[in-house]
Amino acid sequence: MKGKFVCVVCPTSCDVNAEWNETELLSIDHAQCKLAWEFIRGEIFDPRRTVTTSIMVDGGELPLVSVKTRTPVPKAQVLAVMDRLADVMVRAPVDIGEVIVPDVLGTGSDVVATRKVKHKG
Amino acid sequence: MRTEAVDVAIVGGGPSGMAAAVAARRAGAEKVVLLERGEQLGGILNQCIHDGFGTKVFEQALTGPEYAQIYIDRMEETGVSYALNTMVLDLSPERELTVCSSQGLRQINAKAVVLCMGCRERTRGAIRIPGHRPAGVYTAGVVQYYMNLRNLAVGRRVVILGSGDVGLIMARRLTLEGAQVLCVAEILPYPSGLARNIVQCLDDFDIPLYLRTTVVEIHGRDRVTGVTLAQIGPHGGIVPGTKRLVECDTLLLSVGLIPENELSKKARVALSPVTGGPVVDDHLQTSVPGVFTAGNALQVHDLVDYACLEAERAGASAARYAMAGRLPAAEIAVRPGQGIRYVVPQLVSGTESVDFSMRVVSPDHDRYVIFRRDGHELRRMKENVLAPASMLRIRVRSDRFQRGAGELTVEVGA
Ligand SMILES: Cc1cc2nc3c(=O)[nH]c(=O)nc-3n(C[C@H](O)[C@H](O)[C@H](O)COP(=O)(O)OP(=O)(O)OC[C@H]3O[C@@H](n4cnc5c(N)ncnc54)[C@H](O)[C@@H]3O)c2cc1C
């Protein structure tokens, strides 16, 4: 099979032509970097997205800490992950990379902090 | 007033300011000080919690805050001193900065200055829509700040005017937070944001994008109750019979960004009417000797990596200027030709390799970007996808400038 994809890994947004069969991605062209291969393979066989949002912090210098799923989760579970994180609250201090929710909804991906938040004051 | 002397002063603590500061230290400047009006370093990256930063330089898709942290760490490592909650109020052509903080006013005399103030959002005033001024009309970046840093929600039914990247990113963010984004209206025949953001922020959630369409009226007295959309014909008028009412409580504006240069004007730095940023040479030096600039203050960037590469060059040049008191003269003028909207830098010395940034006039594919000096071709570069939303960055090696004479033109050709 053949098809066109837009690689969304970065803002360059390469238009990529791909060829694949039932089980494998066979070739891609027009991609500017190697990150496109994994992404296109995913789009065909198992579309995933990284979820980024922010959650509440208690006693921090900021009211929120930004977080992400360490690895992309199945696209169909993105809204469920958002729901799961809706009322999570953590205590300051929070370190960058700290695990906030391990293995969120059994996706195998940890939700981690993407910034530091110090204690208030 | 307290007065302090430094080698290099950097205005703005976003990614460009930090990259410039680190580069200035690495290039040998002793005393480098960075001044940031906000309460934290990182600039706009703090509110860009989505991922996709750093793919060119770090070969990873980082979130904005993670990207900022890399430069915050580098600042500590290289010994850049910085002051937060510190606003630069004035800059003279002699590079005297008037700075305000909780300790009051002070003056900093710098041998070289790098302007990294970032950009600001265009507002509705700039586009004039009839109607009252009800609550519920915001610029996209302000909503991004409210939602991502202050935990404030803005509305439940949202129309977005303009397909700039910030608006697209917010379409997804609002949807994930449970609001209904009804549509994005774009007056141009093509989106002004990146293809990536159309795919992952609109297509992923079936949010319609209406091209050649704009908001012709805003309804509601105290709070927005709806907007009237209409199609715009090729010559600018409303296409008859295309007006329709969309009920909503919020209108988000994503109608473009403009480089922030109030301070540059005070120092009498010459600005380009096309980019909105200073006119610079290949050292990123402005028309005022010793004053340099980079990042969104120079030109609106879509990639933070390119903003930082540009800033590294500006920071290193500033250090050189601070130590030597001058840089090679840049006398070759660079002009945008067929198909090119602008090129930065606008002047080059021809003695060093130059990374040119440029944007095309309209979308195209499989074309060449060609550099010429009076008929001599210096370089041609094949580009598969050309889009006004994607800045191109192309290097021309120093030896190439020896060919031909007079001004240099850059054009899109076959
Ligand atoms: C919504 C959005 C999404 C983006 N998405 C991506 C992406 O996915 N990937 C990517 O690579 N890039 C992305 N970008 C682009 C990238 O974020 C920018 O190119 C980059 O942040 C520009 O950095 P800067 O330092 O020039 O400006 P800024 O980050 O705006 O920093 C300017 C700083 O200067 C300070 N300042 C201004 N005036 C003064 C003064 N007078 N005194 C003291 N301080 C002052 C401000 O407070 C601010 O902190 C995105 C940009 C936006 C807006």
Ligand code: SF4
């Ligand atoms: S292929 Fe590489 S450069 Fe192109 S969009 Fe994907 S990540 Fe970006």
